[in-house]
Structure formats: C-alpha cells, structure tokens
Amino acid sequence: MQDEQRIEEQKRVDRVMRLIREQLGKLLQNSSGMREDIVDIRKNFWDDVTLNFEDASEAAESAASLKQQAEVLAEREHSHRHASQQVKLLRKLEQTPYFGRVDFIENGSSEEERIYLGVGSMLDESGSNYLIYDWRAPVSSLYYDYSPGPASYVTPAGSIEGRMTLKRQYVIRRGQIEGMFDTGVTIGDELLQEVLGKHSDAQMKSIVATIQREQNQIIRNERARLLIVQGAAGSGKTSAALQRVAYLLYRYRGSLQADQIVLFSPNPMFNSYVATVLPELGEQNMQQTTYQQYLEHRIGQSFALEDPFAQMEYTLGSMEDPDYETRIASIRHKSGASFMKVIERYVDTLGESGLLFKAIKFRGRKLIAAEAIEEHFYSLDKSFTIPNRFKMTADWLLKELTRLSKEERKKQWVEDEMELLDKEAYIHAFNELNRKERYTSDSFDDFDREKDVLATMIVQERFKRLRSRVKKLRFVDTQTLYLRLYENEQAPWLVEESRLEWEAIRKLTVEQLKHGILTYEDATPYLYMKDLIEGFQTNTSVRHLFIDEAQDYSPFQFYYLKRVFPMAKMTALGDLNQSIFAHAALGNGFDPLGELYSKEETETIVLTRSYRSTKPIVEFTSRMIEGGSRIVPFNRDGDEPTVTAVANESELHGMIAERIRRLQEEGANSIAVICKTAEESLTAYEALERNCPGMRLIEKETVTFENGTVVIPSYLAKGVEFDAVILYNASSDVYGRESERKLFYTACTRAMHELHLYYLLEPTPFLTEAISKK
C-alpha cells in the first residue's frame, strides 16, 4: 500500500515537474522577446514620438505622444519584471515543487479537496485549478494549525469549517520523492528531526516546511498593533519573524513593499546571517538596520558616540573603576520612563527661556548674533510650540540672510574673487542677463550690470552653506543644552531626582559631556530632547517594524522608536532570559513595552519549545536560569555537554585546540570559542590561532557571518548559532556575579549539537547549579 501510494505520488510529481518545465520554457521565450522589445523601445524612443511645438495644439499633441510612448515602455517593463519573478519562482519549484499536502472536506460538501503546499502557487494547464498553493494562502494554514480531524481556516470572506482527512509531508529533491510521511499532531517530527540534525549553514534557513502551530500564530497575526513574542532560546523567534515578513508581503501584495518593513537586529553581522531567507522564499529583503546605525545617522559628528558594545565591555570588565557603580546606576536611571519625564520638564522650561543659540558667522565675522536670534525666538507668541517657533525663526533668518547678502555684494572680498573668475563664469553672467532681457539696444551700463550678476553669484554660492545650516536648525546649540540639563543641581526639572545616586550620576555625566562623549545610555535621551525642541523626524512610510532581541532595548528606546515610526505596527521578539544589558536589570520584563499601546492593540505570544539545541543541551542550559523547567526541548538526541577542569592557561589552550581539531575531523561546519568580552576573545585568539589554522576573530565591526572556526565575544554571538560551542573560560572569577548569569546562559545556548565548557580553579556557580540540579 505504502509503495502504491508512493508510486501515485511520484506520478503526480512527474506531471507537475513537466508542467513547470513547460511553463518555464514559455516564459523564458516570452521574456526574452519582452526584453528585446524594451531595448528596442528605449533605443528608438524619440523616433516614434512626434514632436512639434509650433502652436499650443501641436505642443499638446506632442506631449500626448510622449506620454503614450512612456506608458508603453512602463507597461512592458512591468510585464518583464513580473515574468522574471515568475521565472525565479518556477526555478525554485523545479527543485522542490511542494513539501506538504492536506486533504480537506468542507462541511456540507462531499468532495475531498487535495491541497498541495509549496513556496509559491501554480495553476494547471486550464488555468483554473491550483496544482500548488502558496504556503501563505489562507487554505494553507490548515497544514500548520491542525492534525487530521475537525479543522478550519479563515478567508477574507469568513471561516471555512470542515474535516481534514490526511496530512502528508514530502522530501522532494530534483523531482524525486526521497521521503514521505503521514503526520499526526505536530508537523512531521521526522522531517523536523532531519532538518534540525543537520550541520549548520552560514546562513539562516527558511523553515517554511516545518513551521509549528504557535509559530504560525506569529506569522499570520494581522490584528495586533504591537505583537510581543517572548520565546525561549532557540524557539524560532527570528525564524518566525522572517517568515512573517514574507507572509505580510504576500498578504498585502500590491500595497506593501519590502522597503516599508524594517528589521532592527542586534549587530551588523546578524544582517548577513539572515540576508538569504527572504530571497529563498522568492521575496525581496526588508530593510535591515541596528539601533546604533540609527543613532549614528542622527547624531553624526556632533559627539563622540559610544556604541552598545563599548558600553557592554565597560559593564563586564571595568569593575575596578571608581565610577563603576555610578555608571551602572546612570545606565539604569536613563533607560526608564521617569527620565523621559525629566527631559519633557526640561524642554517645557525652554519654551520660556534658556534655549541656546549659535551666532551665524561668515568669513570670521558675526553676521547675526546669537542674542539677536534668541530675542527673535522669544518674541514669538508662546502659544506656538517650540518646533513651530523654530520654523518661524528659521524663516526669519533666511530672510535676514537674503538682506545681508545684498550688503555683502559690495564688499572688497567679492571684488577680489571676481578677478579670479574664469571665462565660463563671465559667459554665464552674460547669458543670465540675456535671459532676463536686461540688455537693451540703448543700454550703456552693461559692464556694471555684468559685475552685479557676478557679485550676486559669488555671494549666493558662499551663502548656500549658511542657508542650508539654517534650514537644518544648526543655529541651536543642542549639545550644550543637553549639558545644561545636568549642570544645575537645583534645576526645577530635577525635582524628583532626589535619589542619593543622582548627584553622582549628574557629576559623571557632566564630566563625560564636557569631554565631547555621548554614552550609549545618553544617546536616546539626547535625541529625544533634540526632537522635542526641533520637531520629531518621523518616518511615516514604514508600515512594519520588527525588533529582534527586544530584551536588549530600554523602555525609553522603545518609546522613542514608536514616535519615530508612528505608522508602523511593531513586532518585538525577545527572551528575558537573555537580557544582558545593564539597563535590562530592572526586573519588570516586557511590561513597559506592553504600555506602549492599549491592551486591545497588544498581543503576546509565548514560545516554550526550543529547536536549536539537542535535548541534553537544552536540559543542561535550562537548569541555569529561573523558570528553565518551562522550556521544552525538541526531542533530538546528542552527547551530554562536557565540563573540564584545567590547571592553567597553557593546559586550557592545549585542550581547546585539541577539541577543535576533533570537532573539525567529525565534520562540524561551524565551531565557536565563546569568550566573555572582546578583551578575553583577543587573548584566546592569540593563544589558539597558531594551533588552529583558519581560525577567525569576530569583532564588533565584523559584517559577514561565515562558516568555520571563530573566537567571538558572548554578546556578539547573540541570535546566531554554531554546530559546536566551546565556552572558553567558565570559571567563577569570570562569571561570578548574578548579573552575568544571563550572559553565560546566552553563550551556552548558541550550541546546536555539542557544548564543551572549560574552567580554571573553580567553576562558575551557574555551572555548579546546572550540574547539581540534574
């Protein structure tokens, strides 16, 4: 029976493959014709357009002819784009036409429908029956949400109820069925086993064939304005996020473009790690960025901006610094909503007085004094908001500049520069006068007029920069304004900041700012203040914001992102057990995030199954954290993690090098030696590199994620995974503080198949706990 079914199924695959090839052949032929057409139209564009501007009606006809020709071109180009997308899809289907099937009988019908699922839809010869359904089609959710029995799916027209009689999975490669499973409750454990058991790839993979039910809830959620996903390490948060992007692009095709979706990821290397998932699904990539890149773009050169990794290095390795406790308190303090209120109170007072302006200078002279700008600003009606008053002040300044530029033309420096002008400039002046018809047959002062034009040109050119600076509101001294926020200990906006540590925080911040340093914890408050003053620079074209590793963002940062992207729905994916930033230690998890939108607009999905690591690894790492028993390992077997005590550093390096050699022999594609900090990583790399050829050191600037053997600081390993993880030094003096528990856990959970830990003297208490709780 099994064999018969397989033969039947193979016959269907053969038929579909034949059709794919036929359709592909036709499309390729048509699209090459289309391409020739386009090239032809472009080449002969002007030949086929009749241009005549003799009178108004001829001109109108010419415009119509031009428009028509442009439309033909646009239409051909559109068809060509569509055809080449179709070609791409068929080529993918040619590899694996489909991966699943469900048989479904709708209530009230006697007909059993067979639904085959693939990465895209395909119709039969008649054009009216689906041979393959796109995995994102409404009916396809049956496959992800149900096992055989009563089942339903939602269409735009309502819910369809019925009965699923079969759910089948296929492994098809190059047109041959290599495996076939009829599945029960979950989607093919066999297939999932196979997928998860493989060695890692330098790129994240699409999980389309094995999406789990709870992941499907994330992917297809359309209601929530804010979707919060709290998921255990390796539970597929990032995977589900990327599938969700593909789903949204399909669901809202025609109205949603890939560049209206932005993914905020933890570091630039992560961008390269996930870059192929969407193209693999036949979609264009969304925009990818990091919070730091956004900050850099906004803050520019005005400060020496610290990045989150430098902050992390400090919090992990500078305990000896006398300011350490103050800095940690400062990071925590500036991350919360109460500090936002401080900034708001401060900006409120600036509406009355206290704004700082910069004089507009030109050639070393003050053209407009700071006092004059201040006077103008505060003379404006106070019922206007500060940003509006700035806009009005800028308009006034631009008018002033126009007036001043006229005076400037008479200055000696303009004469001097005129003498240095070349022939082209004179010709330009002549043409300009001609254009304005200033030359008349009886004019006798042409020379003076030419000089005037040249002087205007020179001054205008030099004033361009001034005008552009005014338009960008560069006449406001936001840097010093931010310093003023802290300078006065009695300031009214600080009334509630009476906590003991505040005085120390205030002094430390003044010190940093005076040195031109803007720490990571100050960057968002600074931008918030700047935007409250100058007006928010919002981005209204972005419709979906994805925030991966959401536990690393402070409530302040979330609030800020919401303001910057007011039209976007937000999907925040995180794991509170991996909160490694000092600002996250506030103990209230994602609660502040839930306050961003109303309860009706917010949904939370919890993922507890972990897919990345083998069962022994998940069981081992879960014992390191509170509530770890709630994490359910996927049933995949493997070796127990090893814990090795070493006597000294030279033994440590010898044993790790030997371990790497063995792992490489066994065929591991990716091996990571995970260290706590960048500093420790460098030490490890220098000691190991000689005995481990090809080993690479990953630093915060690294932008590509590749297979191989690497040494990597724990915080950069976030979000990625490796076949084998070697935890470089799990001693108690490295991971001894409670605040380092989650960092240690994050590092260990990067392992897919093997985990090996080493320590000197005494193991970290987290490790002792994991061993003793067994």
Ligand SMILES: Nc1ncnc2c1ncn2[C@@H]1O[C@H](COP(=O)(O)OP(=O)(O)OP(=O)(O)O)[C@@H](O)[C@H]1O
């Ligand atoms: N449904 C699935 N089918 C196949 N593989 C899956 C599935 N869900 C997750 N995985 C695999 O599990 C691994 C972990 O997934 P992912 O990186 O998305 O998890 P995560 O929750 O973002 O992890 P972390 O928070 O630890 O970084 C990946 O290799 C991914 O391909």
